[in-house]
Amino acid sequence: MEEYDASTYGQRIARVYDAWHEERFARQTVEAVSFLLDAAGEGPVLELGVGTGRLAIPLADQGLRVHGIDGSRRMVAAMRAKPGGRRVRVTIGDFERFPMTGSFSLVFVAFNTFFGLLSQEAQVRCFRHVARHLQPGGRFVVEAFVPDLSRFDDDQRTSAVAIDTDSVRLDASLHDPVEQRVTAGRVVLLEGRVELYPVQLRYAFPSELDLMARLAGMRLRERWSNWRRDPFTSESRGHVSLYELARTTASTPGVRRIR
Numbered sequence: 001m002e003e004y005d006a007s008t009y010g011q012r013i014a015r016v017y018d019a020w021h022e023e024r025f026a027r028q029t030v031e032a033v034s035f036l037l038d039a040a041g042e043g044p045v046l047e048l049g050v051g052t053g054r055l056a057i058p059l060a061d062q063g064l065r066v067h068g069i070d071g072s073r074r075m076v077a078a079m080r081a082k083p084g085g086r087r088v089r090v091t092i093g094d095f096e097r098f099p100m101t102g103s104f105s106l107v108f109v110a111f112n113t114f115f116g117l118l119s120q121e122a123q124v125r126c127f128r129h130v131a132r133h134l135q136p137g138g139r140f141v142v143e144a145f146v147p148d149l150s151r152f153d154d155d156q157r158t159s160a161v162a163i164d165t166d167s168v169r170l171d172a173s174l175h176d177p178v179e180q181r182v183t184a185g186r187v188v189l190l191e192g193r194v195e196l197y198p199v200q201l202r203y204a205f206p207s208e209l210d211l212m213a214r215l216a217g218m219r220l221r222e223r224w225s226n227w228r229r230d231p232f233t234s235e236s237r238g239h240v241s242l243y244e245l246a247r248t249t250a251s252t253p254g255v256r257r258i259r
């Protein structure tokens, strides 16, 4: 079996990524860009998992210097092919390791991409790298779903995503509640062939993310239900969380020990 790493999701989905999410992105992207512009100040900004540039390109269009990290060359090639896609500076690599230098007014990670880090250790390490790459007063914005374990029956789930006369799209997932891991595949049945799009993630509840932030010397400043800034409540299915460096950062042991 092919090993799953930081490039796998993007390399497999790049060709269809924008088309599959068109409806969701049409609703949310303008609001997300507006939120991020407010949070960015003068920049520069860094996006973890920059993908096809859905957010990075419009931010760069506003005159911000935008840098992205991504594990998938195909996702980045799709961004480069778009108008303005060459204005975003990109480092190819794993954002668990932050293979780059620089200091940013805003680091952000959207559309559940943070959960692409598959262990708690990797997620904590990422928070620490972010803290190390923020300017004084810098912010880290995370957009993610609130885990809903009732989606799984006997720790698995199969659901129909889209059906038309030429194709059927199904999602199949297995859930490991101890590791908080979901191993999933989108299966596309077409006339005469089957396509597979794998995705693995490690989910975390907002409270665990807040703890990771504290370990990295950051604190939660704002949490909303979405980019529109609707209030975050126990009914919220997702969140947009804005962290900032705590004032005590310089004496926070976790921050100094970043490697």
Ligand SMILES: C[S@@+](CC[C@H](N)C(=O)[O-])C[C@H]1O[C@@H](n2cnc3c(N)ncnc32)[C@H](O)[C@@H]1O
Residues within 6 Å of the ligand: 006, 007, 009, 010, 011, 048, 049, 050, 051, 052, 053, 054, 055, 069, 070, 071, 072, 075, 093, 094, 095, 096, 110, 111, 112, 113, 116, 117
């Ligand atoms: C769901 S897409 C999000 C793309 C873009 N941020 C957006 O909102 O449309 C996730 C992106 O993160 C990248 N990615 C996932 N895990 C990664 C990792 N550990 N290191 C670097 N890139 C990663 C994928 O290649 C993909 O481009």
